Amino acid sequence: MFSRTLRHVVLLLLAAVVLFPFIWMVLTSLKPPEEIYVDHIRWLPDRMYWIENYTRAFTKAPLAQYLLNGVIVTVSIFLLQVFVNLPAAYALSKLRWKGREFVFGLVLACLLIPPHAVAIPVFLLLHQLGLLNSYASLILPWTISVFGIFLMRQFFMTVPDDLVDAARMDGISEFGIVWRVMLPVAYPALTAFGIFSLVAHWNDYFWPLIAVNEQALFTPPLGVVHFRNDDAGTDFGALMAAATVVITPLLVAFVFLQRRFVQGITMTGMK
């Protein structure tokens, strides 16, 4: 039906459409105002203006602070997720105890809860605890990941019991086994989960919007929206520069770790 060339033509055209918002964003971030506010299409900048645009993005808004907040929040969430959920997954897979099936059932039930659905009570809880408007409010609700527990448990089930038993013979405590035996083995599953977690929380807008209203705590998505609303409403050059900066870290990581990214993010579907 389709000849080879025709297939490539279709795919390339579609690729151009898909890439267009990225390309146009970057091109605009390089242009001076007189080439942005025009009445006909101008592709490439005649006069390079990127230094000015990117400088304004970083000086008119605390963009560096936003990026730092993004790193603090996403990295803290991931590390705490490992700390909280890996031992739980181990207890649900390699230890035999009464009530295990019940607890695992609860984990499966929690998998069904969409995070948006609990936003109001979690907000009220953090308000009661006096934690709103803090890094804690951005991080704490995500430290529990039932999806992480589920995923790691499934992975641990495939790890031979002999490995665990040998460690017990060596006198390693159960807590020690989690970190010294299971963690190294879990590396592939943990990488996929880590990418999923980092991408989800770097990009999240809904929860930070609810949890913080202090500019110093804004994550990159909040920050770039605030920049648009307050400082750069019509300064599209600087705004596109800020948007480019916000997507760059993930994009660069993606190019280097493609397969793992695709694997990690499509896991959300299993959630």
Added chain:
Amino acid sequence: MKTLDPIAVKQITKVNWAPFYLLGPAALLMAMFLLGPLLAVLGLSFTDYQLGAKSLNWIGFENFIELYHDKNFWRSLRNTALYSVVVVPTSVLLGLGVALLIEAQKSFKDFYRTIFFLPVMATLIAMAISWQFILHPSFGFLNLLLKEFGLQGHNWLRTEGLALWVLAAIGIWNQFGFNMVLFLAGLVSIPRHLYDAAAMDGASTALERFRLVTWPLLGPVTLFVVVITAIRSFQVFDTVAILTKGGPSKSTEVLLYTMYAEGFEFFKSGYASAVTIVFLVIVLALTLIKTRYLEKRVHYV
């Protein structure tokens, strides 16, 4: 049933505290941030609680009755459904089409896959701002392009009857790459020899091979992809919140945005909880379909 191995028996015979301290933090956080809040949102939906109020009253089903008579809520539900009805089939078919085209290639597979996957992982908020500029009524690329062809431009995001379609288009752009990846995985798992067998039975055209082999074997994956896309579409929020704020005149108000506005802009926690319950029931129903499928797949593999 598995038989217990000796080590496990030893584990049971002495009091073993390990599960408790290993599970403790996770169990506590699960109660605090998932199970507790889930019960709380259900409870709140039967109260008149307003954020910051000193007390709250049990008002039975009044929030739900108000919801039933709230034109705005129905509009929001209808918009969400319409958005999903547009986004789900389009992004599923596009995902499938692209996956089939890519799979038929010998070269550049990774190249195409990477490009189509970019919108899935790039920060949607930042990309929505880029879209906003493309759709700008005076300086936006789209209107300038239409002008080149002598066509009339539009104020895409501020025109009733147009804005929701534009948001749906952005939703499709954002989601179909995700579906493509799932379809690609499904296609790879179809055994080659089935195609040879179909060819021997006289299926000579690509279309026939698709009808006889690919489509039936891709059926379960397709169901799965449809449900996931539906769940994601029902959770549309980011683009609405920053591009239209539900406007113009509520024509792009969607369920999560209604919940957000009622709960966090008007501080009507009780009422917003009732909206949440409706959202929860719909998403839960969809999730159960998906889980059913996942369980089945686990059994077959």
